[in-house]
Amino acid sequence: MSNINCVLRTVLLLLVVGFLLTCALVCRAATLAVPDAEALLKRSDAYRNGWPSYVLRVKITHYESGKADEDKLYEVSQKGTERTYVEFLSPREKGEHLLMLGDDMWVYLPDTSRPVRITPLERLNGDASNGDVARTNFSVDYSAVYLRTEKIGAENCYVLDLTAKRKGSTYQRILYWLRVEDARPVRAEFYLTSGKHIKSATFDEYVTVNGRSRLLRWTLYDEIRHNSNSVLEYSNIAPRELPDKLFYQGRTDRF
Amino acid sequence: MRLLWAIPVMLTLCAGRIAVLAQDSAPPELRSDFRYSFAAIDDATFDSSLRPPLPAAATMLKDPSVTLLQNQLLLEPSFTLRYRSRWSVAASAVGRAESFHGLSVAEFDVPSGDAAAAAALGTALEPYTGTRTQLRVKESYAGLSAGDFDFTLGRRIVRWGTGYAFTPAGVLDPPRVPTNPTDRLNVNVGRDMIKADWVHGPHALSLAWSSAALMPASANLHDTIAFRYNILMHGFDTSLIAGDDRAGDAFGGVTFTRVFGQAWELHGEGVWREQGAVVMGAKYTTSCGVSFIGEFYTPPNIAYYRDMSISPSAGRQHYAFLYAGKSRLRELPGWKQWDLAASIVENLNDRSSTVIFDATRRFGSHFSSYLHLEIPEGGKGSEYGATPYSAASSAGVRFQL
Numbered sequence: 207m208s209n210i211n212c213v214l215r216t217v218l219l220l221l222v223v224g225f226l227l228t229c230a231l232v233c234r235a236a237t238l239a240v241p242d243a244e245a246l247l248k249r250s251d252a253y254r255n256g257w258p259s260y261v262l263r264v265k266i267t268h269y270e271s272g273k274a275d276e277d278k279l280y281e282v283s284q285k286g287t288e289r290t291y292v293e294f295l296s297p298r299e300k301g302e303h304l305l306m307l308g309d310d311m312w313v314y315l316p317d318t319s320r321p322v323r324i325t326p327l328e329r330l331n332g333d334a335s336n337g338d339v340a341r342t343n344f345s346v347d348y349s350a351v352y353l354r355t356e357k358i359g360a361e362n363c364y365v366l367d368l369t370a371k372r373k374g375s376t377y378q379r380i381l382y383w384l385r386v387e388d389a390r391p392v393r394a395e396f397y398l399t400s401g402k403h404i405k406s407a408t409f410d411e412y413v414t415v416n417g418r419s420r421l422l423r424w425t426l427y428d429e430i431r432h433n434s435n436s437v438l439e440y441s442n443i444a445p446r447e448l449p450d451k452l453f454y455q456g457r458t459d460r461f
Numbered sequence: 462m463r464l465l466w467a468i469p470v471m472l473t474l475c476a477g478r479i480a481v482l483a484q485d486s487a488p489p490e491l492r493s494d495f496r497y498s499f500a501a502i503d504d505a506t507f508d509s510s511l512r513p514p515l516p517a518a519a520t521m522l523k524d525p526s527v528t529l530l531q532n533q534l535l536l537e538p539s540f541t542l543r544y545r546s547r548w549s550v551a552a553s554a555v556g557r558a559e560s561f562h563g564l565s566v567a568e569f570d571v572p573s574g575d576a577a578a579a580a581a582l583g584t585a586l587e588p589y590t591g592t593r594t595q596l597r598v599k600e601s602y603a604g605l606s607a608g609d610f611d612f613t614l615g616r617r618i619v620r621w622g623t624g625y626a627f628t629p630a631g632v633l634d635p636p637r638v639p640t641n642p643t644d645r646l647n648v649n650v651g652r653d654m655i656k657a658d659w660v661h662g663p664h665a666l667s668l669a670w671s672s673a674a675l676m677p678a679s680a681n682l683h684d685t686i687a688f689r690y691n692i693l694m695h696g697f698d699t700s701l702i703a704g705d706d707r708a709g710d711a712f713g714g715v716t717f718t719r720v721f722g723q724a725w726e727l728h729g730e731g732v733w734r735e736q737g738a739v740v741m742g743a744k745y746t747t748s749c750g751v752s753f754i755g756e757f758y759t760p761p762n763i764a765y766y767r768d769m770s771i772s773p774s775a776g777r778q779h780y781a782f783l784y785a786g787k788s789r790l791r792e793l794p795g796w797k798q799w800d801l802a803a804s805i806v807e808n809l810n811d812r813s814s815t816v817i818f819d820a821t822r823r824f825g826s827h828f829s830s831y832l833h834l835e836i837p838e839g840g841k842g843s844e845y846g847a848t849p850y851s852a853a854s855s856a857g858v859r860f861q862l
């Protein structure tokens with residue numbers, strides 16, 4: 207009888223230990239399956255930034271009902287995550303410049319020959335706003351939460367919910383699809399403070415520059431007027447040493 | 462055996478070195494960079510019910526509602542050449558050809574046989590008749606960038622003021638005309654100066670000495686030495702300005718701009734030059750992109766600030782400016798090529814004002830057309846009521862390269 211009791215106690219003990227181990231393994235697996243949203247967001251920013259300071263050109267072509275309507279050309283200089291300087295190169299806007307320092311923005315207009323302080327609402331002007339061109343570090347402007355994993359075409363994607371954490375953010379909320387294997391941006395939806403879904407984006411083409419994969423072309427779709435979209439194409443992408451003076455708001459010597 | 466171990470170690474070291482070199486090294490900057498622009502503007506301005514200043518001998522216009530047509534063709538080339546981000550050379554000019562129609566001696570009742578009266582009348586009408594050409598150098602300067610310092614020598618347009626229609630702190634700025642604050646025809650000219658700027662982090666110091674030797678006497682400028690300290694702190698873009706006009710006044714002032722929330726921008730200037738002058742202004746942007754600007758300005762009645770039409774005994778003046786405008790009227794085809802704006806500037810002392818309307822329409826990337834309307838109101842002795850026309854309408858075409 208005592209032998210049977212020992213056996214039974216041993217079996218019971220093994221069952222309990224086995225159950226606890228299984229619970230621990232299941233919990234660990236669950237933790238591993240939820241990705242670190244903030245880390246993913248930071249990793250995805252590298253496709254649109256990638257260097258401490260760099261210069262590139264952006265060509266924005268706007269389409270109405272499938273036909274090219276207008277195009278604009280900019281040269282963007284960025285240093286760190288807080289300083290962006292944009293020179294307008296299209297004939298109509300030649301001589302205009304835009305400077306962003308954190309949440310503060312100035313426009314330099316040739317008519318006024320001095321920096322003009324502009325408000326966040328003045329950034330949302332046009333099909334592709336100044337913020338779409340100048341603010342490319344989502345990890346600085348938004349906090350991220352993982353929502354789910356889903357398939358977009360043939361790509362498995364993490365879906366992140368980004369919420370603006372500073373007043374300089376162009377949009378109040380972004381839904382962001384990132385490729386599972388390398389956090390490469392695939393798609394995005396942009397929302398205003400009112401909750402209105404104002405734009406969507408697809409990240410269409412990438413190129414390797416100096417050993418890094420960089421975004422080459424993406425498309426912004428107007429969710430208010432569904433027959434309107436803008437294509438942003440990057441070129442002349444290069445890391446470059448940029449002086450701090452370039453990002454001084456009082457500088458009137460704009461090139 | 463040791464050699465066999467050394468080979469993979471050396472290969473690893475070489476690969477690491479290549480990776481480091483390829484990763485973050487910034488390539489050398491372009492040797493030189495060149496920017497240019499060219500604008501051509503054809504402007505036709507109609508001055509309705511023009512009342513030119515006449516000598517006593519000319520009694521009255523045969524047709525009191527004479528309309529003067531002024532046609533201007535402006536050519537505005539500019540270029541900037543930068544070498545290795547260190548040296549720069551820039552120049553811009555405006556060539557103007559203007560002609561007048563609609564006013565001549567024949568419009569007036571000059572006593573017959575009075576040759577002297579006819580000659581005096583012809584002299585008085587000279588600014589409103591004939592054809593003239595003019596070439597003005599707007600900017601022409603060389604610059605050197607050395608570390609945190611920038612040095613400039615030559616003619617430059619500098620704007621230290623923060624006001625939109627009024628700027629007492631713009632001690633080196635071109636004259637700011639409240640009915641034309643953006644210099645819509647781009648004819649403002651810079652000042653000849655030597656300037657040094659030091660920029661380090663959020664701090665900037667500027668020291669400028671400007672000469673009036675080459676400026677026309679009508680510009681009423683003095684040799685000026687001016688200093689500015691500028692800092693961006695907690696969202697406030699603030700400047701302290703001090704200086705002295707040779708054979709004139711010493712001055713000091715402060716300016717600031719700040720954005721609040723999503724839609725508000727506040728700006729202000731306070732300057733002491735014999736007496737104090739203050740500008741306070743605000744800009745509000747609606748969610749649909751309409752901008753409203755309001756400014757209040759009070760200058761002392763001293764020679765530096767006084768308009769020609771204001772009496773020296775009139776005391777301190779007060780002005781208000783209001784503006785509403787939207788670029789890209791609506792984000793729809795055919796609408797987004799339009800910009801509209803309206804503004805009013807009023808002398809609160811004599812209740813005279815000028816209302817301004819602007820409409821611009823863009824065609825493609827290079828062309829635009831515009832309408833500009835100014836309507837002065839007020840008594841004959843008031844600042845804006847003394848304007849010699851009842852309305853000025855301008856229409857023009859602009860080509861930009």
